[in-house]
Amino acid sequence: MTTEKIIQMAFELGNAISQSEEIESLQTMQIKLSEDPEATSLINYYQEARTQIEHKAQEGLQIMPEEEKKLESLQEQLNNNQTVKELIEVQERFNNLMQSVYFALNQAISGESCSSDCSSCGGSCAM
Secondary structure: OOHHHHHHHHHHHHHHHHOOHHHHHHHHHHHHHHOOHHHHHHHHHHHHHHHHHHHHHHOOOOOOHHHHHHHHHHHHHHHHOHHHHHHHHHHHHHHHHHHHHHHHHHHHHHOOOOOOOOOOOOOOOOO
C-alpha cells in the first residue's frame, strides 16, 4: 500500500471521528463551559494554583500547607461544579474512543487481532 493511500485512509478515519457522538458531545460541552463564567473561573484558578505548585516543586522550593489546602479546595469546588463534572465525563468518553482507536491501530500494525469479545478496546469489531 502506498503512503498516499495510508494518509488518505487516515483522513477518512479523522473525518469519521469528527462525526462521532463523542466529539459532538465534547464540542457542545466546550460551548456550555464558555457560557458558564463560574466553571471557567474555577478551572482557571485551579490551573494557576497547580502550575505555581509545580514550578515550586521543580525549583526545589518548599510548598506551604496553605498552598496545598488552596489547591485541594479548588479541586473540591471543581468536583462539585455540575458543568465541570459533565465536561470531565464527556472528555473521558472522547479519550476512551481515541484510546480504542490507537489500540486497534497498534493491534493491526503488530499483526495481532482483538479478543473475541472486544473488551480490551471497547469496540465491536469482527477481527
